[in-house]
Amino acid sequence: MIETPYLLFLGDAPDPLAAKVAQGIKDWRPDNAVGQFRMEGCKADLRLPDMTLAEAKAAGAKTLVIGVANRGGVISQAWKKVLVAALEEGFDLASGLHNLLRDEPDLVAVAEATGTALHDVRVPERDYPIANGKKRSGKRCLAVGTDCSVGKMYTSLAMDREMKARGLNSSFRATGQTGILITGDGVPLDAVVADFMAGAVEWLSPDNDDDHWDMIEGQGSLFHVSYSGVTMALIHGGQPDALILSHEPTRTHMRGLPDYALPSLEELRDLSLTVARAANPGVQAVGISVNTAAMAADEAEAYLSEVEARMGLPTVDPFRQGAGRLVDALAAL
């Protein structure tokens, strides 16, 4: 559990895309972001107040979040100067970098001396139980994809936001590093030991109010041979009541697997429901989320209409149209 709110560290980001984690935090949890810290030469700008460490401290920030990718897999000495100063100022640090904060002896020493915490969200901070499969109270929605990186996290965050806006009872449950930094909590599922994956998801989505929805962040794809085991554990540990089918229609092959074609939405629906019924016989596919970023507006509209007619499920691009119709479908369950 990372203490909020954050000061977002953009470092010397070479372009706006390098700061996409920080952008995600600002977009989805603006209350978590009191300001940004930019170094000389930084080419990213979240249009948040630029703050010194002292100003951010005064504004209530508890954690300095590294919201930028580092270059060459090294935490540079230029960054280190800021990170050490932040620890000295009493900030915790949080990072999703491949290079772990905990592997940097200087940061570890200063954190120990100052009683501050180093959060590496790529690796689990606790042990998880083996899944027990017991039916839990409350309701759960999971986005499953024809492939990796088709917009599952975006879909769940957009639905969570829409539900909160309607006064519905909803939580986004993060299962990857970006989601964990956005919300301050979650399970880095791809780094959990195999035997405990489903148990970690059960832990992440415990018993809740009958009218409460967990919007569980999806990972991988049942059809992606590199990561399908993680997706399987998400479905069986999450025991979802509702599935959102997610797709990116212009992709010519599975991500990172040039010899593998994407499955159809029908194949995704059928396999996902078959698998999910083992944990929750009442599960339903309630909607379809399509990432049409690579399509022109009229092409996207035609595609969405065609899919909706063919599949008989509300079909939207939540980035273009919002998640309202997907939330309508959940509410109608």
Add this chain to the structure above:
Amino acid sequence: MIETPYLLFLGDAPDPLAAKVAQGIKDWRPDNAVGQFRMEGCKADLRLPDMTLAEAKAAGAKTLVIGVANRGGVISQAWKKVLVAALEEGFDLASGLHNLLRDEPDLVAVAEATGTALHDVRVPERDYPIANGKKRSGKRCLAVGTDCSVGKMYTSLAMDREMKARGLNSSFRATGQTGILITGDGVPLDAVVADFMAGAVEWLSPDNDDDHWDMIEGQGSLFHVSYSGVTMALIHGGQPDALILSHEPTRTHMRGLPDYALPSLEELRDLSLTVARAANPGVQAVGISVNTAAMAADEAEAYLSEVEARMGLPTVDPFRQGAGRLVDALAAL
């Protein structure tokens, strides 16, 4: 890779069942077992020569394998005396215990001083890559089950033995601790980090001769919500050409999950083939292996006949009848 052959340590086993790992080694790889080491009060007997450490050394043993479960999760001081003496004698140690050898400072110190190795087969000894899904040469057979612990490892070992007896080109590929100790090599799949599960299976079963069969040890079940992610990674990383459907007909619920009924063999066949086709479109279900240990002989025979007629696949209990008909089915592919 554990150096063979072994001296099998039975310690103070309270009954024969406590030494079932050692029994498995002796049954399946008798050439790996030069003798047994029993302490006072040992109630297990593999009918191997009882040897001192020096005798086993002279007979060529390279590794002392702890082939017995310990009591209360502690490696007792009585055991330690033997284990330290074995290291001093130049033996490596290998263990599948929950308590790791590497967590015992005295064993670590003596192993370092003597240049011997401590193999804890419950935890990976190396890093694995992320799966790349590339089609590999050679052929692969995987047993998949309606539940955990229905006889998948036994089936694969029995088929491997039968293939070798016929002069066919076959390797048993271990994915669990007992299998690893039996063969001296393998991947402890349930202890691998999620992102690398399928890649570990690819590593375990590399390119091979066109007529070579890997008999990959199965784990878990696609229908067992605690472990299904491991099974999924095995199917997608293993890219099997042939599946053996495994079942235990007297079980009233999924192992450890009192609220979960077992799927039918038809459900197992259909889901397994759907999933396996993503990695290998030509995969076929070729036979059925039933564990009838809890049934009388005539009851078992009637059940096997009924299943064979219903499913249209050779159906045997390899413990009662051998694995010959399953190997016939592989050879006919």
